[in-house]
Amino acid sequence: MRSQRDLVLITGRWRKDSSLYPAEKLITILKAYADSITWIATKEGGLDYHDDCVHLIEVPDRLVEEPFYLNLFYHILHQLRVLSLLVRTRGDTVVFAFGSDLCLLPIIFGRLAGKEVILRSDGRPSKVYGMGKDQAAPIIERMFWLIERITYATASRLVPESPVMVSRYHLERYQHKIETGGLYVDTGLFISIKEVEKRRFRVGYVGRLSEEKGVLAFAESLSTILSDPGEEAMIIGYGHLAPVVARILSDGGIQHQVLCTGRIENRDLPRYLNEIQMVVLPSAFEGLPNVVLEAMACGCAVLATPVGGIPDLVHDGVTGFLLDDQSPEAIARGISRAYSHYDLAGITENARHLIEQQYTFPAAVERYGRVLGIPHPAK
Structure with a gap:
């Protein structure tokens, strides 16, 4: 069995405000097993x-x-553009990730060309699109489902990023070829340096300011949460x-x-x-969010919706707290419930321990050794 390979990484079609951060982490892991990495990407x-060890090919879109x-x-x-590049790219293993579940033609070509094709999924597109309210959503959801099946x-x-996603997204039929592929936290950088009760901001949000992340509901909940004029919150992103968001805060009289x-x-x-x-993540859908991993590593209590792989991280009342739903009222209730817990500091310690046990860089490298079928990383 070869210990190193020529790898090709193909990522999805990213919006302007999408972060490269998760892909950079994946590349860092894959370097342990690669003679070379070619990254075919669209943003x-x-x-x-810029990375001297990675050949980046940008796809116009x-x-x-x-x-x-x-x-x-x-x-x-x-x-078709990705397919034309893949035909001309050296690589015996092709990793599709970060929104590539529907990359039908390149995936089929990869297998026909005798390549090892690894599909890393952070959530089924059909499930995400099925949340849509427009009349065409059921038809499009069905079309996505059929492509996913192929x-x-x-x-x-x-x-899948996390074990719970196998049952959540009904992937049991593929159990024979499933390996989970969570990323990692830099546990030397993300550390707890201040006791939770001594921190300035009562609650915080970290992430993209977009609809699916639930940031508007979080902003609306703050007028209830920050009832004491001396209490503060932070929104990062x-x-x-x-x-x-600024208008909601102003309308609630809490902008200051x-x-x-x-x-x-x-x-x-x-x-x-x-x-x-406490970091709040009221997302409608997620994979295994970096912000939860990093907040837990830094000793924050985490309150999140039980979507994607979050239940593998946030065990309610043990390593964090789970929301009932995305509404401002549920967020306010969830924060009140969390703060009434008898040992909030103990929960943050449990969370940090989970990160140190399962989500360090060496643990991630070992996981991807199993994904690639290589027992030990290259030395």
């Missing part, structure tokens, strides 16, 4: 990424959400909903109690997290 506005038929046209065109069946190995940082560099995030007592 609105281009990618700002146009992201159009509506109407759907135009979105579908550009999706197919994107696949890509999941075709892939040599299927890699950027996105197109920033003006809406909430620090909105905008975008911050990841290397600075531990310092901010160590000023937050």
Whole structure:
């Protein structure tokens, strides 16, 4: 069995405000097993990424959400471009990740060409699209489901981010070729340096300011949570909903109690997290979110919706707390319930221990050794 390979990483079609951070982590893991890595990627506005060990090929694309038929046209065109690059790219193992579940043509070609095709999934697109309210949603959901059936069946190995996602997304039929593929936390950078009760901000939100992340509900809940004028909250992140968030805070008369940082560099995030007592993640859908891993590593209590792989991280009342739903009322209730717990500091200690046991870099490298079928990383 070869201990190193020529790897090709193919990622999905990313919006301008999407972060490269998870992909960079995956690449760092894959380097342990790779002679070479070629990254075929698409991001609105281009990618700002430089690594002498990685050959980056950017795919031109146009992201159009509506109407759907135009979105579908550009999706197919994107696949054809990726396929043409894959035909000309050296690599015996192809990893599809971060929104590539529907990359039908390149996945089929990869298998026909005798390549090892690994499909890493952070959530079934059909399940996500099925949450839509428009009349066409059920039809599109069914179409996505059919494509998923083909890509999941075709892939040599299927890699959900977290064990709970196997049952949540009904992947049991592929159990024979499933290995989970969670990423990692830099546990030397993300550390707890301040006791939770001594932190300035009662609650905080970290992430993209977009609808699916639940940031508007979080902002609306703050007028209830910050009933004492001396209490404060922090919102870390950027996105197109920033003006809406600002208006909600102003309408609630709490704009002076909430620090909105905008975008911050990841290397600075531990310092901010160590000023937050509780991080709230009210997302409609997630994979295995980095922000939860990093908040737990920094000693924050975490309150999150039980979506994606979150239940594998947040065990209610043990390593964190789970929300009933995404509503502002549920968020306020959840925060009140969490703060009434008799041992909040003990919960944050349990969370840090979980990270140290399962989500360090060496643990992630070992996981991907199993994914790639290589027992030990290259030395």
